[in-house]
Amino acid sequence: MSADDAAALVPHGANVGMSGFTGSGHPKAVPTALARRIEQAHARGEQFRIGVWTGASTAPELDGALAKVNGVELRLPYQSDPITRERINAGAMEYVDIHLSHVAQFVWFGFLGHLDVALIEVTAILPDGSLVPSKSIGNNKTWLDQADRIIIEVNSGMSTALQGMHDVYYGTRLPPHRKPIPIIAPGDRIGETTFRCDPAKVIAVVETNAPDRDTSFAASDETSEAIAGHILEFLGHEVRRGRLPPELLPIQSGVGNVANAVMAGLENGPFSGLTAYTEVLQDGMLNLVRSGRMVLASATALSFSADATRQFDRDIENLKTKIVLRTQEISNHPEVIRRLGVIAMNGLIEADIYGNVNSTHIRGTTIMNGIGGSGDFARNAYLSIFMTPSTAKGGSISAIVPMVTHVDHTEHDVQIIVTEHGLADLRGLSPKQRAAVVIGNAAHPSFRPALKDYFDRACRLSPGKHTPHLLDEAFRMVNPLR
Numbered sequence: 001m002s003a004d005d006a007a008a009l010v011p012h013g014a015n016v017g018m019s020g021f022t023g024s025g026h027p028k029a030v031p032t033a034l035a036r037r038i039e040q041a042h043a044r045g046e047q048f049r050i051g052v053w054t055g056a057s058t059a060p061e062l063d064g065a066l067a068k069v070n071g072v073e074l075r076l077p078y079q080s081d082p083i084t085r086e087r088i089n090a091g092a093m094e095y096v097d098i099h100l101s102h103v104a105q106f107v108w109f110g111f112l113g114h115l116d117v118a119l120i121e122v123t124a125i126l127p128d129g130s131l132v133p134s135k136s137i138g139n140n141k142t143w144l145d146q147a148d149r150i151i152i153e154v155n156s157g158m159s160t161a162l163q164g165m166h167d168v169y170y171g172t173r174l175p176p177h178r179k180p181i182p183i184i185a186p187g188d189r190i191g192e193t194t195f196r197c198d199p200a201k202v203i204a205v206v207e208t209n210a211p212d213r214d215t216s217f218a219a220s221d222e223t224s225e226a227i228a229g230h231i232l233e234f235l236g237h238e239v240r241r242g243r244l245p246p247e248l249l250p251i252q253s254g255v256g257n258v259a260n261a262v263m264a265g266l267e268n269g270p271f272s273g274l275t276a277y278t279e280v281l282q283d284g285m286l287n288l289v290r291s292g293r294m295v296l297a298s299a300t301a302l303s304f305s306a307d308a309t310r311q312f313d314r315d316i317e318n319l320k321t322k323i324v325l326r327t328q329e330i331s332n333h334p335e336v337i338r339r340l341g342v343i344a345m346n347g348l349i350e351a352d353i354y355g356n357v358n359s360t361h362i363r364g365t366t367i368m369n370g371i372g373g374s375g376d377f378a379r380n381a382y383l384s385i386f387m388t389p390s391t392a393k394g395g396s397i398s399a400i401v402p403m404v405t406h407v408d409h410t411e412h413d414v415q416i417i418v419t420e421h422g423l424a425d426l427r428g429l430s431p432k433q434r435a436a437v438v439i440g441n442a443a444h445p446s447f448r449p450a451l452k453d454y455f456d457r458a459c460r461l462s463p464g465k466h467t468p469h470l471l472d473e474a475f476r477m478v479n480p481l482r
Contacts, residue, residue: 003029006151006204007037012048013073014116017107017143020062021055021301021328022255022280023213025136027121027153029206031062038071049073053107053115055138055300055328056100056279056372057081059213067093076112077103078370089366097360100279100373101332104142108174118147122195123158125205130194132163135212136301138328141168141195150201157209159313165320167191169330183336186250186275187296187324214306217257217283223389224261226420231345231385232265234416234423238383239271244343247273252337252377253285254346255303258387260284262345267293277342279331279373281323283308289322290315298324300331332373337380344381346374348388348417350478351442352404353435353455354467355411355426357386363478364405371408378413390419390444398447400438402454403474417442431467432459450477 007030010016020026034050041048049071056078057063063081066072070092075084077098087093098106106112120140124132133140134155144150169191173179182190220228238244248271253259263284266274276285276297283305288294290311302325304312312319330336337344349368350358358364360371378384386409388399399419411434417424422441426434439451454477458468 001204001206003033003206004036006030006206007033009149009151009203010034010050010117012041012046013050015051015053015113016117016119017053017115017139017147018058018062019055019120019134019136019138019140019143020058021136021138022057022303023059023215024301024303025121025134025138025212026054026058026062027119028061028155028208028210029153030119030151032065035065035069035071038066039069042069051075051113053077053103053112053139053143055136055140057369078372080369085367085369095367097367097370099332099371099375100328101334101376104139104172104327104329107139107142107146108172115143115146116148118143118150119153120144120150120195121153121155121208123155123160123162125152125154126194129197129199131197132194133166133168133325134158135162135325137166137168137325138300141170141327142329144195144197148201149203150197151204151206152202153206153208155208155210157211159316161316161320164193165323166193166325168193168195169327170196172329181330181333181336183330184339186277186298186340189324191327211309214309215255215282215303217260217305220257220261220264223420224258225265227258227387227389227418228261228265230418230423231262231387232269234425235343236270247271247275249341249343249382250275250277252276252278252342252344252381253282254372254374255280255282256347258347258389259345262387263288267291277331277337277340279328286312289319294322296322296324298326298331300326300328332376334376334380337377341382342377342380343383343385344374344377345385345387346378348386348399350399350401350404351386351388351414351417351438352401353438353451354431355414355417355434355438356404356407357409357414358404358406359408361406375409375413378409383415384413385416385418386414387418390421390442391447395444395446398444398451398477400443400447400451401477402451403469405475405478419444421445447477
């Protein structure tokens with residue numbers, strides 16, 4: 001049926017589990033049609049809002065379209081859309097920011113309420129009724145299993161050669177019947193290549209032919225290349241010390257131009273035989289796979305620029321033997337991350353002198369995107385690295401502060417902080433030792449005197465000497481008008 005007819009089957013108040021992870025694999029037509037229907041309902045004075053659950057961020061034709069018409073009552077677990085963000089921070093949309101590894105199990109546990117509709121993009125429906133996933137898997141298996149009704153968008157714009165790249169695990173059990181996840185190497189396949197789908201629940205099939213949202217990345221600059229250089233030097237040091245093998249350990253990398261700069265550094269660096277166990281495969285990691293530097297990459301989604309998408313589509317038959325796309329609860333599973341010894345590299349908004357990291361909020365109250373999977377990896381990684389330019393807003397704001405305004409990753413989960421000015425290795429250090437290393441190695445030189453002055457006075461005047469703070473002025477650097 002048409003997208004408009006399918007959208008007419010979604011009622012006000014429904015919780016809708018939609019496919020999509022970092023701009024790939026999201027439904028392309030029905031969300032926009034649903035936004036039109038909601039806008040028409042509002043024009044008639046009728047209430048019409050839904051809950052939107054996804055894998056992670058999506059695209060303007062999903063998040064943006066529904067947010068623009070004020071059609072979303074609650075959003076989870078991650079977003080990056082500017083209209084959605086504006087509504088969340090204005091209090092017009094509720095937002096539940098969740099560790100990505102928790103989403104599927106929270107739905108199975110019943111913690112999030114009832115899932116009414118699954119709206120899933122696939123590349124094909126096979127004769128046996130199984131579904132070939134698109135360029136992301138995310139939480140789609142859970143949506144198909146748990147929803148009362150299913151709407152399928154079949155996107156003929158995706159290559160049929162994607163079939164066989166996916167690994168959909170159906171061995172998850174609820175406590176107390178859980179079993180170990182049988183992955184001991186990044187490329188291990190433990191599931192099926194397609195989704196199971198109960199045909200009795202399918203209420204609509206919509207045909208589309210549309211690309212994913214091409215992710216635009218800023219070109220590498222001096223700052224991102226300097227950060228990448230510090231990380232590569234550190235990894236080489238760890239190999240020489242015998243703490244990492246020559247091929248390193250499986251790599252997880254967050255999204256953005258700094259992450260791509262690190263991948264570019266790895267491509268030109270001394271390491272070979274690399275592997276990845278991550279959430280999202282971006283341009284930089286794709287280049288590593290295509291060059292042969294990386295022999296295997298496991299993820300839950302592909303998120304490429306337009307050029308990288310063309311390269312991927314041209315070489316898909318070769319690449320599908322080197323890339324595994326998994327369900328989100330497996331790509332981000334703490335047990336697997338810990339067993340494999342992943343090297344986790346993620347971005348941040350601000351870090352404080354003791355190593356606490358804020359990756360979600362501006363000045364403690366305004367959400368940017370969400371925690372995503374960074375917490376899944378940081379707490380369980382062999383090496384937990386956070387990276388950022390040392391300043392923001394043209395150099396007027398320090399990314400290194402006395403005390404973060406919101407804590408996503410405590411100092412217990414943060415081992416390495418890297419900026420363009422250096423790398424702070426916090427392993428085995430006490431709080432005061434950490435502060436000295438963070439200020440001396442990671443902070444921008446123009447902010448070091450103020451940070452050191454704060455720390456020195458806190459050491460003298462704080463009633464507690466283990467983690468010295470002056471609470472009446474701890475936030476002045478992020479709120480100078482206070």
